[in-house]
Every structure is written in structure tokens, then in C-alpha cells.
Amino acid sequence: MLQPTQRRTNAHVPNARLGHKYLGGPHLRIVAEHSEAEVQKRVADLLQKLENHSAVVGVVGMGYVGLPFAVEKGKVGFQVVGIEQNPSRAATINRGENYIPDVKDEELRDLVQSGHLRVVCDFREVPKMDVIVICVPTPLTKNLNPDLQFVEGVTRELAKYLRPGQLISLESTTYPGTTEEIMLPILEATGLKVEVDFFLSHSPERVDPGNSRYTTKNTSKVVGGIGPNSQTVAVTFYSQTIERVVPVSSANAAEMVKVFENTFRAVNIALVNELALLCDKMNLNVWEVLDAAFTKPFGIMPFYPGPGVGGHCIPLDPHYLEWKAREYNFNTRFIALAGEINRRMPEFVREKTHRVLNMLGISPSKSKILMLGISYKRDLGDWRESPALEIIKLLQADGADVVYHDPYVPNFDEHGIAMECVPLTDEMLESCSMCIIATDHQAVDYERVVAKVPHVLDTRNATKKLTANRDKVTLL
Numbered sequence: 001m002l003q004p005t006q007r008r009t010n011a012h013v014p015n016a017r018l019g020h021k022y023l024g025g026p027h028l029r030i031v032a033e034h035s036e037a038e039v040q041k042r043v044a045d046l047l048q049k050l051e052n053h054s055a056v057v058g059v060v061g062m063g064y065v066g067l068p069f070a071v072e073k074g075k076v077g078f079q080v081v082g083i084e085q086n087p088s089r090a091a092t093i094n095r096g097e098n099y100i101p102d103v104k105d106e107e108l109r110d111l112v113q114s115g116h117l118r119v120v121c122d123f124r125e126v127p128k129m130d131v132i133v134i135c136v137p138t139p140l141t142k143n144l145n146p147d148l149q150f151v152e153g154v155t156r157e158l159a160k161y162l163r164p165g166q167l168i169s170l171e172s173t174t175y176p177g178t179t180e181e182i183m184l185p186i187l188e189a190t191g192l193k194v195e196v197d198f199f200l201s202h203s204p205e206r207v208d209p210g211n212s213r214y215t216t217k218n219t220s221k222v223v224g225g226i227g228p229n230s231q232t233v234a235v236t237f238y239s240q241t242i243e244r245v246v247p248v249s250s251a252n253a254a255e256m257v258k259v260f261e262n263t264f265r266a267v268n269i270a271l272v273n274e275l276a277l278l279c280d281k282m283n284l285n286v287w288e289v290l291d292a293a294f295t296k297p298f299g300i301m302p303f304y305p306g307p308g309v310g311g312h313c314i315p316l317d318p319h320y321l322e323w324k325a326r327e328y329n330f331n332t333r334f335i336a337l338a339g340e341i342n343r344r345m346p347e348f349v350r351e352k353t354h355r356v357l358n359m360l361g362i363s364p365s366k367s368k369i370l371m372l373g374i375s376y377k378r379d380l381g382d383w384r385e386s387p388a389l390e391i392i393k394l395l396q397a398d399g400a401d402v403v404y405h406d407p408y409v410p411n412f413d414e415h416g417i418a419m420e421c422v423p424l425t426d427e428m429l430e431s432c433s434m435c436i437i438a439t440d441h442q443a444v445d446y447e448r449v450v451a452k453v454p455h456v457l458d459t460r461n462a463t464k465k466l467t468a469n470r471d472k473v474t475l476l
Helices: 025-032 036-051 066-075 087-094 105-114 149-161 178-188 228-239 251-282 286-293 317-328 333-360 387-397 426-431 446-452
Strands: 056-060 079-083 117-120 131-134 167-170 199-202 221-225 245-247 368-372 401-405 411-414 417-420 434-437 456-458 473-475
Touching (some): 036 228, 066 079, 087 105, 167 178, 178 251, 199 228, 221 228, 251 317, 333 387, 333 473, 368 426, 387 417, 426 446, 434 446
Parallel strands (some): 056 079, 167 199
């Protein structure tokens, strides 16, 4: 992986003219090798395939982004081939079985049965594909630096099979410059040239798991190409299934759009989390303060505190921008501070748990604590980066006996913790010293929980509407 101070010596510069197409740097040498007519024919041929839906679409990664995307493309008639290196997951899809809540079971089943969607476990069919969309994870290292091993690995595999006339589009969230500085050199090492032989773009995913209102189809899509030919092809491709496509000037701009969107949320969540910390010291109800503030009809937007941030975006993506900024000797202090505040919240939950146990006259090492909710978000079974996991680790380090219940997570094994969901019986509730509501799943009967356990620490204000036993509830 490139370090922040490293730059490509042959970076693409989209400012020199070749006919009416903009190509620069090393691409100038293609003038003698490719006529403008040849280039335009290649563009036109691919556009025709995209517009009549005869193009074969490859999707690398059949997760929460890739599978819904593949289904949308298949629904309008594209033949879609997924590339999934987990054989079990690939076999599940090929049986017509669904594992992503945002995908309708019957739609997936119909596409598999009709032959519009199938999944393979290697890259050998890439030459048959006209478009390849990359939807792979972009995690962080332990030092909060970008880990692009999956993007780089997939790009190297694609390069082995790259042929003229293909569009490669990266959807994985990353720092500005990844498509041009990491992917492009690998692809051009084949001898094929971007904007002439193949096309390259970035179009960041905007999936909100569990959101029934905004789906892959009706969520606007930002698209940035490496050059104008790539932009034209990519915009046409995404316009076939997405209601509104928003072109931007470059892949770099598209990458910046996505990291800003998630940084915006991280910073505002940090603001209300910090307010919660202050209200705790001032003996004020932060939820009351926020509810009143959000009645203002202008100049404010609702965000709420919680036990920390989780999921695939908010805890990770701002650090990509923070890391990239160092290349320009720029210190993103606001972003760093927001991350620091949000990472502090599990420790704050631990502190409030100790207060509740002290009030009950129970030592942490003698306590049994029910963690209600493991997933990072309401009504989902995704526990990636969930703050509940960190809270469990902290309480276990104090000697507490921690159990959990989550109707969407039957078991998990993450960060050195392996646990199974316990049933939410009266006997189990009554055996606990206290309960921590870490995720506010709507399927849980909170009135019953509050009635049965000695005390509840509610980090999500899930008990807001309850009137009985309010003295048994402590809010974040």
C-alpha cells in the first residue's frame, strides 16, 4: 500500500487533448497507436450494450452492497455474474437463497432460476464481462490506517484477464486518489490504456442497511470517471437502474464525496455524544434537551447520542480522509477529535454501569449483566464494529458475568469474544443484576424487561415511552 508521501510518477493528467478527448502524461504516446475513430467505436460499442442491456455485468463481492446491486441489474435484464470467494456464500446464492435483508427473497430466487444471476468463486470469467463493479471491504489497520489489501488484490486479479472495451468501477469507500493512484497503475501495467482500451470510474456505494425507504434503485448515485470516456460509459451504466445519477468531475471527487458524507455523520454524532457527557455532569437529561432543540424548524438536524458508533462506515471512513490529508501536511483536527469522542463512549457506558451497580450495592465482579442488543443498528443482524462488543470486553475485564440477547444475532465470534444469544425469559431477566440496552431493536418488549430486571441502563432511549417503573431506568 502507498504511504501518504508516495505519489505516482506517471499520474494521469486529464488536461492534454487527443482529438476532443482529454488524455495526459504517458497517454500522449497512444496518438500513433489509436485513432480517434477507433476509440469512439469502442465507446459506442459498449454504450450500445449498456443501453440494450446485453452487457454482461460482473460484481466482485456479494455482501450488503454487491448483492442488492447485482439484483437490481439482473431485474432489468442484464446477465450478472457475481464473484464471491467465499464458496459457502456463492453456493447459497446459486441455490436461490437470500442472506441480505435488503434483498427480496423472491426476486433473488427468480433471477437465479431465469439465469440472470449466478455466482462463481474465481476470476476466470472476467474476459466475458463488459462491466466489473468492485464491492469489497476497505477496513483499517490497528493503527487506524487504510487497509486496501482487498481492493489491490481484486485489481491484480482483474488485470490478469483485462481486455479492451471493459469498464471497471470501484464502489468501495476509500480515500481520494485510490482509483487513480492504486488501481490505474496495476491495470495499465497490462499494456492497455485507460480512456482508450478500457474505462475506469469510482461510484461510491450509498447503502443504508435496513432502510426500506431508500434502496439501491432510488438512492442518488455519484459517478466520477478517470476521464471523459470513462465518465460517459459509467454514467450510462448506472443510469440503467438508478433513478438519479450525479456526475462529478473526477474519480477523486467521487471518493471525496463519500468520505465527507460519513465524516459529516461521525462529527455530528460526536457532538451529541459530547453533549451527553456534559449533561451527565450537569445532571441534565440529554434526550430532553435534544428533543426540545429539534423542534426548531430550521438550522438544525437531528442526531442522537449512543454507546459508540458501529458498522462499516462511520467508525472507519473518516480515518481514510484523515490519513490522506497528511500527504498534504494538513491536520484534520475536527475529524480526529470526533473519532476520539466517539471511541470514548463505551468507556463512559462502563462508568455508568459501575454507578448503577454501586447504587444496587453489587460489585462488578459479583454482577450478572444482560447486554440487550449486539448489532450496531436497530433491527439489523450486523455486529461489525458494534460498540456493544467493546462494552462487553470492558465489563468482562471487571469480572462481570455478561450475557446477551439479540433477536437478530443468534451468536457471534469477534475480537476474541464468542457468545451465544440467551432467551429473554422471565427467569433469565430476574437472574440479572442489571440490563444495558445497547441496541434499540423494536421487537423487544422493553416494558417487560424493565419490570423484571432490578435496573436498566438505557443508552438508546428505547424506554422513552414507558411510564411504569421509571425509577428503575437510568439513561445515558
